[in-house]
Amino acid sequence: MPLKTVTVRATPAVLVFLSLSLMILYRAHTLPVQRLRTAVMDVTAPALSAVAAPIQSFVSNISGVASLQNLKAENVRLKADNARLQKWYEAALELKAENESFRQLLNVKADPAMSFVTARVVSDAGGAFVKSVLLPVGARDHVQMDSAVMSGQGLIGRVVEVGAAASRVLLITDLNSDIPVIVQGTRIRAILAGENGDLMRLERLPPDSGMTVGTQVVTSGDGGQLPAGLPVGTIVSVSAKGVWVKPLSNLNRLVYVQVVNAALNPALATGDIAPASQSDGQ
Amino acid sequence: MDSEFRTQLLGTVGRWSLVLALVLALLLLSAVPFSITGFGDVRPFFALMAVYYWSILASAPPVGVFAFGLVLDLLSGYPPGMNALVLVAAQAMTAHQRKFLLGQSFLVIWAGFAVVAFCAGSVQWVLFSLLNLTVMAVLPVLIAVALSALMFPLCVLPLAAVYRVVADRPETP
Numbered sequence A: 001m002p003l004k005t006v007t008v009r010a011t012p013a014v015l016v017f018l019s020l021s022l023m024i025l026y027r028a029h030t031l032p033v034q035r036l037r038t039a040v041m042d043v044t045a046p047a048l049s050a051v052a053a054p055i056q057s058f059v060s061n062i063s064g065v066a067s068l069q070n071l072k073a074e075n076v077r078l079k080a081d082n083a084r085l086q087k088w089y090e091a092a093l094e095l096k097a098e099n100e101s102f103r104q105l106l107n108v109k110a111d112p113a114m115s116f117v118t119a120r121v122v123s124d125a126g127g128a129f130v131k132s133v134l135l136p137v138g139a140r141d142h143v144q145m146d147s148a149v150m151s152g153q154g155l156i157g158r159v160v161e162v163g164a165a166a167s168r169v170l171l172i173t174d175l176n177s178d179i180p181v182i183v184q185g186t187r188i189r190a191i192l193a194g195e196n197g198d199l200m201r202l203e204r205l206p207p208d209s210g211m212t213v214g215t216q217v218v219t220s221g222d223g224g225q226l227p228a229g230l231p232v233g234t235i236v237s238v239s240a241k242g243v244w245v246k247p248l249s250n251l252n253r254l255v256y257v258q259v260v261n262a263a264l265n266p267a268l269a270t271g272d273i274a275p276a277s278q279s280d281g282q
Numbered sequence B: 001m002d003s004e005f006r007t008q009l010l011g012t013v014g015r016w017s018l019v020l021a022l023v024l025a026l027l028l029l030s031a032v033p034f035s036i037t038g039f040g041d042v043r044p045f046f047a048l049m050a051v052y053y054w055s056i057l058a059s060a061p062p063v064g065v066f067a068f069g070l071v072l073d074l075l076s077g078y079p080p081g082m083n084a085l086v087l088v089a090a091q092a093m094t095a096h097q098r099k100f101l102l103g104q105s106f107l108v109i110w111a112g113f114a115v116v117a118f119c120a121g122s123v124q125w126v127l128f129s130l131l132n133l134t135v136m137a138v139l140p141v142l143i144a145v146a147l148s149a150l151m152f153p154l155c156v157l158p159l160a161a162v163y164r165v166v167a168d169r170p171e172t173p
Helices: A003-027 A033-106 A266-270 B003-031 B046-057 B062-076 B082-096 B098-102 B106-132 B139-167
Strands: A114-120 A132-135 A148-150 A155-162 A167-171 A178-183 A188-194 A200-203 A216-219 A231-239 A242-247 A256-262
Touching: A003 B062, A003 B082, A003 B106, A033 A114, A033 A132, A033 A155, A033 A167, A033 B003, A033 B062, A132 A155, A132 A256, A178 A200, A178 A231, B003 B046, B003 B062, B003 B139, B046 B062, B046 B082, B046 B098, B046 B106, B046 B139, B062 B082, B082 B098, B082 B106, B098 B106, B106 B139
Parallel strands: none
Antiparallel strands: A114 A256, A132 A167, A148 A155, A148 A256, A155 A167, A178 A188, A178 A216, A188 A200, A200 A242, A216 A231, A231 A242
């Protein structure tokens, strides 16, 4: 058999073997893919950004036409919502003033200020197996590794790859996402694990923790990666199979999101915390 | 440079630009966020449709298909090699049956794609389950396979049009 024929026939087998090797090396964390991936992200993000906007507005226009019939009912509902929220707004202002005066009385050190970067989601190519999105903002927009990412309603994920002009966000529903959380009103700490579906599972709960449906779950700030107190989801099911949490945001229809750049104490992430000096707290 | 050669060169550049534009369009279509179903971000295997259809019409270079799959992996957050493996395997599988498929009606080619899409979904499901050491959900994969099979005739129209221009042949199956 001529050499050329052998080469042509063997090429697909060699490429399949190469693909398998790449996957195994990547899984063993021995392959420096990160830099290559961020380079591809940086190159493609502007093109995706240009294409994403018209496609997203086209899709939302189609669903807008469908919802025109419900416009009147929605208007009535929104007016009622507005009246209700106005009362909450006034209550929030009162509580804020009260909170500030208590903080001053107790000499509490406020949490470090947070800054936000708002961006449009330009890609969610993961499909059925990987839950992640691409943002056209990166290191030059001060996006940092492990930053929390929020939509209007709550936490949607954290930054896992940062390029110069683009970054990748691992969504809280991804199989590889584990978020330290606190169940509101109980002070119980747990890990919120993604399951690649619409719901997440609360893990490492103490026995007989007595979870109730409807309770909200917020970030605990443990580990120093995410700021504490960010709303994540609501408990929707408590059974023998586990406690299930639904994200507050609709992760299938993300358009604009905010990257939260909290000025965290880097010592928290490494666990290298020096003993407090005598002057502290005096 | 004589005018005939120049016309030929411009024609070749134009044809390859068209192929490149379609490859880029496929990459964008695979990556841009949109939800066409109530099942979240599950979407058809657009790249697989192109690789399958063009492998029947002409012999696509396996190294090019591998490179395209690798870029798709890097862009989508997949482990590198996942899409590359599936696309190269699909191309080899289709090329093996090329002589048979070329003489068949569109219905047979369509059914062939459904089989290839099912195999591709199954391979990805097995590989992801092994890499994550867990059993991945089956339903989203089946939905992606069904969507791919349903949308194949629609997506073939631009693929056939580009092939007709590039290969300068008026007829495609």
